[in-house]
Amino acid sequence: MELFLQQVLNGLTLGGVYALVALGLTLVYGILHVPNFAHGAFYMAGAYSAFFLINRLGLNYWWGMLGAAVTVALISVLSERLVFHPLRKAPYLHHMIASIGILLFLEAGAQALWGADFHRMETPYTQLLTFGSLTLPAQRLLIIGAAFLLVVLLQLFLTKTITGATIVAMAQNREGAALVGIDANRVAMLTFAIAGALAGMAAVLYAPINLVYTSMGHLVITKAFVIIVLGGMGSVPGAIAGGLIIGFAEAFGAFYISTDYKDIIAFALLVLILSVRPQGLFARGAH
Amino acid sequence: MKMFNPTAGWTLLLALALAFPFMAGNDYHLTVMSTAYIYAIATVGLNLITGYTGQFNLAHSGFMAVGAYTVGILTVDHGFPFWAALPLAGLVAAVLGVFVGLVSLRLKTHFFSIFTLCVGYIMFLLIEKWESLTHGTVGIVGIPAPEPFAGLDFSEPRALYYLVLGFLVASLWVMHRIVRSLLGRTFMAIRNSDDLAQALGIDLMRNKLLAFVLSVFFAGLAGGLYAGSVRFLGPGIAGVEHTFDMTMYMLVGGIGTLLGPLLGAIGVPWLTQYLQFLQEYRFVVFGPLLVLLVIFLPHGIVGTWLNRRRRQAAKAAPAPAPAPAPAPVQEVRHA
DSSP: OHHHHHHHHHHHHHHHHHHHHHHHHHHHHHHHSSOOTTHHHHHHHHHHHHHIIIIISOOOHHHHHHHHHHHHHHHHHHHIIIIITTTTTSOHHHHHHHHHHHHHHHHHHHHHHHOSOOBOOOOSOOOEEEETTEEEEHHHHHHHHHHHHHHHHHHHHHHHSHHHHHHHHHHHOHHHHHHTTOOHHHHHHHHHHHHHHHHHHHHHHHGGGSOBOTTTHHHHHHHHHHHHHHHOTTOHHHHHHHHHHHHHHHHHHHHHTOSTTHHHHHHHHHHHHHHHOTTOSSOOSOO | OTTOOHHHHHHHHHHHHHHHHHHOSSHHHHHHHHHHHHHHHHHHHHHIIIIITOOOOTTHHHHHHHHHHHHHHHHHHHOOOHHHHHHHHHHHHHHHHHHHHHHHTTSOHHHHHHHHHHHHHHHHHHHHHOHHHHOGGGOBOOOOOOOOBTTBOTTSHHHHHHHHHHHHHHHHHHHHHHHHSHHHHHHHHHHHOHHHHHHTTOOHHHHHHHHHHHHHHHHHHHHHHHHHHHOOBOGGGGSHHHHHHHHHHHHHHOTTSSHHHHHHHHHHHHHHHHTGGGGGGHHHHHHHHHHHHHHHOTTHHHHHHHHHHHHHHHHHOOSSOOOOOOOOOOOOOOO
16 A cells, blocks of 8 residues: 555656646647747756756755746747747748757757766755655655646636736637737747746756756656647646646556556557547547 | 759769769778768658658657667577568568558647657667667677678678668669659648648548658668668667757758758768767757758758759749759648
């Protein structure tokens, strides 16, 4: 039973991180209608900027996270302005290739600045909490708590504020949004900033129990793609549900099936589901 | 621009390629060129599905790895001769391509790309983890050189160079035949608008699948040649970065043209050779270059040149349509 609860905890941890990354990706998809392959590099950039602030400048963990969120939001907005905005009328293939260009640039840039080594990010929350027979590492609880807080805040922002509503409106119908006087450029920049900040914070939450390295974003972003395809591209609740599904599938798969193949589970799930339902699990209508 | 006729151009290129070993300073240059040719074969394959048919396949390097590992496993673990294993490399990749294609091609535009990205990851992870078959992270070492054939010893770089060149020329010729045939036109119709193509009575699934299988056959073959010439393999060859590399070759040269991917696949590695000091950081330069190309020169070098020539031809002779050159990617709006 304890082992089972331990896996539930692992699933929630992974699911929380995946949901944060997938949320940013799905919001940007709502605006661009194109998958942003550079999103995984944003995640990586977040981890590196926090690593720099914490280990080199000696700031504390939370300032590191804030710094990462701001830095990645800036990188994200810059790439919207410099790359995606000029391409807004181009075929979808061009967006994808341009986002690959950003990805390659950021990864090579991080490697040039910090080298190819793996780094460990310090966290002040190293203690183990015990509840009865259950031992919980504090960092994992922090990830779960912070991820769910961010998800709730984002949901409130999107549904309860005018600015949030403009993002939803743009995602639903671009021309319609422009007709009622929504400034498309402002909304696009705002969306990229939010997506970048979410990716940055997810990276800083997850990095202490993982490691910091240049290709750390690869698997996370690919899984985030799986999540938003499963949850329906552009759908916020879909991204959260999808994140949890993949998180749990991986935690239980690693425990009951095989640790070696745990990374394949998400992709196998996608292949399986799309073979039966080409339109995704929760999506209405065909792709 | 009359003096530039395509046949003369291709003959000149072939003559240059044949003379290259006599001009190259050392064996190292020959090896760089052979590897560039191998990637050119794979890139020409990727160009068929992406450039001509409009489906961006991100598992291409995975299929190349399947071909490479087919040769590696058969020659090292099962004592097959290289020449028996090489056709199987293309075949195994193609058979796998039928299954992957049947599922993935039901998806359109970027959903297809995301799906194949995942398929590529599954291939990479399987190669890395399935130790009893693929030797895992250690990789396959000691792959024998292709057995001597007609007095040519392929453990020698010059003979190997000509062998790879032979395969490249054959691949380009086959691709030329495909692209100029009705089949090639069908692929381009699908690229330009699959709704329109369907309205013309084109069986989308059948043609996309055919393009996909042909394309991964080239990847498998290139992988097999890679195994025989580099002679050791690691799971890294399946990494999606290699697909990104090939995409860059395709784009620099001109996507959806025959010459473009070839020029890109040969030119870019040489450029990296001269930028040796950048080594691992070359993408600090190539990343932004890729972005700039997509924004300012989306048809690549060859595509831009072809478009200019077509405009000039149209101005010179307003009446009949100019000769149907393979069109680079036109406006394909995402539906």
